Amino acid sequence: xxxxxxxxxxxxxxxxxxxxxxxxxxxxxxxxxxxxxxxxxxxxxxxxxxxxxxxxxxxxxxxxxxxxxxxxxxxxxxxxxxxxxxxxxxxxxxxxxxxxxxxxxxxxxxxxxxxxxxxxxxxxxxxxxxxxxxxxxxxxxxxxxxxxxxxxxxxxxxxxxxxxxxxxxxxxxxxxxxxxxxxxxxxxxxxxxxxxxxxxxxxxxxxxxxxxxxxxxxxxxxxxxxxxxxxxxxxxxxxxxxxxxxxxxxxxxxxxxxxxxxxxxxxxxxxxxxxxxxxxxxxxxxxxxxxxxxxxxxxxxxxxxxxxxxxxxxxxxxxxxxxxxxxxxxxxxxxxxxxxxxxxxxxxxxxxxxxxxxxxxxxxxxxxxxxxxxxxxxxxxxxxxxxxxxxxxxxxxxxxxxxxxxxxxxxxxxxxxxxxxxxxxxxxxxxxxxxxxxxxxxxxxxxxxxxxxxxxxxxxxxxxxxxxxxxxxxxxxxxxxxxxxxxxxxxxxxxxxxxxxxxxxxxxxxxxxxxxxxxxxxxxxxx
Numbered sequence: 001x002x003x004x005x006x007x008x009x010x011x012x013x014x015x016x017x018x019x020x021x022x023x024x025x026x027x028x029x030x031x032x033x034x035x036x037x038x039x040x041x042x043x044x045x046x047x048x049x050x051x052x053x054x055x056x057x058x059x060x061x062x063x064x065x066x067x068x069x070x071x072x073x074x075x076x077x078x079x080x081x082x083x084x085x086x087x088x089x090x091x092x093x094x095x096x097x098x099x100x101x102x103x104x105x106x107x108x109x110x111x112x113x114x115x116x117x118x119x120x121x122x123x124x125x126x127x128x129x130x131x132x133x134x135x136x137x138x139x140x141x142x143x144x145x146x147x148x149x150x151x152x153x154x155x156x157x158x159x160x161x162x163x164x165x166x167x168x169x170x171x172x173x174x175x176x177x178x179x180x181x182x183x184x185x186x187x188x189x190x191x192x193x194x195x196x197x198x199x200x201x202x203x204x205x206x207x208x209x210x211x212x213x214x215x216x217x218x219x220x221x222x223x224x225x226x227x228x229x230x231x232x233x234x235x236x237x238x239x240x241x242x243x244x245x246x247x248x249x250x251x252x253x254x255x256x257x258x259x260x261x262x263x264x265x266x267x268x269x270x271x272x273x274x275x276x277x278x279x280x281x282x283x284x285x286x287x288x289x290x291x292x293x294x295x296x297x298x299x300x301x302x303x304x305x306x307x308x309x310x311x312x313x314x315x316x317x318x319x320x321x322x323x324x325x326x327x328x329x330x331x332x333x334x335x336x337x338x339x340x341x342x343x344x345x346x347x348x349x350x351x352x353x354x355x356x357x358x359x360x361x362x363x364x365x366x367x368x369x370x371x372x373x374x375x376x377x378x379x380x381x382x383x384x385x386x387x388x389x390x391x392x393x394x395x396x397x398x399x400x401x402x403x404x405x406x407x408x409x410x411x412x413x414x415x416x417x418x419x420x421x422x423x424x425x426x427x428x429x430x431x432x433x434x435x436x437x438x439x440x441x442x443x444x445x446x447x448x449x450x451x452x453x454x455x456x457x458x459x460x461x462x463x464x465x466x467x468x469x470x471x472x473x474x475x476x477x478x479x480x481x482x483x484x485x486x487x488x489x490x491x492x493x494x495x496x497x498x499x500x501x502x503x504x505x506x507x508x509x510x511x512x513x514x515x516x517x518x519x520x521x522x523x524x525x526x527x
Contacts, residue, residue, distance in 0.1 A: 030261055031122075031123075032185070032322075033186050034118075034186070034263055034265070034318055035253070035264045036187075036188075037192070037246050038087075038268060039192055039195060039267070040080065040191070040194060040195065040196040041268065041270060042195060042242075043272040043283075043284045043285075043287060043288065044283075044287040044289050046236070046272070046289070047239070048061045049064040049065070049069050049291060053214075054216070054236060057239065057243040058243065059243045059244070060243055060266055062293075063250075063264055063266050064293075065302055066293045067293025067294060068293075068298060068301070068305050069290075069305070070291065070305050070307075071304060072306055072309065072353075073287070074286045074309075074310055075087075075311045075355075076286075077092075077355070077357045078278055078279055078281060079102045079270055079278070079357065080102065081099070081103060081104065081134055082099065082100050082357070082358075084133070085111075086311050088113035088147060088315065090313070090326075090334060090335040091333060091334050091335075092312060092356060092474055094358065094373075094486075095334060095474060096111060097111075098490075101358055101359040101489055102134070102359065104135050104136075104491065105136045105137075105492060106136065106145065108138055109140065112330050113132075113315075114187075114319060115149045115187055115189065116147065117326075117329045118319070118324065119149065119187075121322065121329070123186055123322065124149075124150075124181055125148070125186065126176050126187070127151060127189035128172035128173060128176075128189075128190055129153075129169050129190060129192050129193055130192070131147060131148035131191055134492065135492050152172040152175055153172060154175070155168040155171035160203075163197075163199050164238065165193040169192060170249050170252070173190065173248075173252060174252055176188055177252060177256055185322070194238040194241050195238030197404045199231070199234035199237075199238060199406075200234065201230065202234065204232075204237040208237040208240065210236065212233070214233070215229055215232055215233070221275070221427040221445055221447065222412070222424060222428075225411065227408070227410075228408050230407065231406055231407045231408045235272060235273075235274075246266060259295060260295040263321065265292050266290070266291045266292070268288045270285065271286060271287065273404040273406065274406060274409075275403050275406075275408055278403075279361070279393065280402075281355055281374050282438075283381070283440060283445070284445070292342070294342065298344075307350040308350045308351070308352065309350065309353075310335060310354075312335035313335040313336050313338050315333050316336070317338045317339060336349075351378070352375055353377075354373070355376070356371075356372060356374065357370070358370075358486035358487075361394065361402045362401055362491070363395050363398035363399065364390060364391065367487070367491070368487050369486055369487055370385075370391075371386040371387060372384065372386070373386070373471055373479075375463050375467040377463055379439060379440050380437060380438065380459065381437070382436070382460060383432075383435065383436040383437070383438075384467065385432050385435070385436070386478060389431070390431075391429070392429075392431065392432050393428065400413075400429050403428065413425070427447075435460070436449050436451055437450040437456055437459070
């Protein structure tokens with residue numbers, strides 16, 4: 001399969017530091033198997049290993065205890081399709097043309113994924129559940145591209161709630177283990193559909209045995225009431241469901257004798273599907289759980305790692321460990337490979353990390369995106385909103401569609417409709433200033449914008465300059481003169497494209513369930 005290589009756009013952080021020994025050479029000599037387990041919409045620190053005592057994740061905790069628990073892992077883009085594209089290619093979403101948007105198309109004959117590349121270099125690659133989605137991967141030679149390998153979706157079960165997927169992820173992995181070629185190294189992508197919405201309301205209490213009092217604190221950008229607490233417990237129940245399948249998969253690997261030389265990566269694609277989280281660019285949006293184990297390869301297992309790492313770092317890591325030359329195989333990852341951290345011999349510059357987004361879901365005139373670029377450095381988050389005149393979560397008249405429908409969202413919107421004066425609506429759905437600066441060590445919820453304070457002016461100027469320099473170095477169209485090109489790329493679901501125009505002509509209403517999740521407008525659950 002021939003895939004065109006796009007222009008090289010690397011940054012210095014992706015190279016080994018001068019004088020640094022090759023950490024990959026210090027790891028296990030045989031080509032490792034790769035298991036990557038991805039929760040759909042889970043924020044840091046919602047796992048037991050991070051001290052969250054109302055979400056029980058024994059499988060994640062095992063991976064962390066027998067490997068490395070990362071405390072500063074981020075996705076560059078907090079939405080499913082562009083985040084997964086970043087992970088698969090090792091590139092920022094602004095380096096991926098159409099694939100940098102949500103619900104779009106993969107660029108024709110370009111940007112090979114690590115799964116495709118490894119499959120051409122002796123690996124058997126497969127997936128179950130959600131691969132790269134939502135979007136259209138297009139075709140090569142008349143066949144759909146297998147961006148995450150061969151699908152294993154046949155095994156089904158009766159799910160514990162009405163909203164959980166019927167796919168039996170662990171049983172599909174068992175089938176994969178039986179059918180994979182003997183002696184061949186492999187990649188398996190476990191893309192769980194959970195804890196993506198919708199949820200069965202009150203399932204956390206009714207089926208998970210949880211209590212509203214279990215939650216020790218509610219993020220300060222939501223009201224603390226029973227509806228929100230139920231919503232969080234329902235979310236927790238589905239995180240635990242993901243973890244249960246991960247546990248079954250680990251047991252199968254151990255029983256097969258293949259666990260020792262399998263690198264197991266457990267993370268998520270983006271943050272939790274709640275207001276002011278997924279789809280924006282704050283801590284709860286982009287900060288992800290990450291635990292990694294590899295009994296035959298990781299040195300000094302059982303440790304915690306606080307270095308900044310990005311989802312784009314995994315593609316070059318996997319290729320390096322497999323002995324595959326990325327550039328020779330049509331890939332130019334911008335990510336900084338993690339072999340040094342696996343070998344407990346840090347030698348890369350990880351003093352900062354970049355985030356950014358363009359167009360996510362529908363809901364603005366001409367379906368414009370909301371362009372943001374950010375940098376995290378020394379515990380501070382600097383955000384540059386390129387078009388602060390736009391609504392970050394989508395326009396009010398179209399239902400703020402870049403925030404998933406939920407009881408929490410409904411509660412905030414209904415309070416607004418009743419005329420209640422509270423900060424909740426502004427924090428979740430209001431417009432943002434052009435620049436934002438937050439101290440994450442003291443204000444993880446990003447409630448206190450320091451951008452206008454003289455005491456932080458020097459830091460903000462320094463972070464702004466570094467951000468834009470790295471964006472130029474990575475060829476970002478948003479700072480290289482062609483940023484609005486992201487708004488010209490088609491949606492994969494074109495029937496939605498004219499919704500805003502039809503609304504303005506009076507031919508559509510904001511409460512059509514075609515366009516707005518019904519839970520945003522229903523009368524219950526409410527206090």
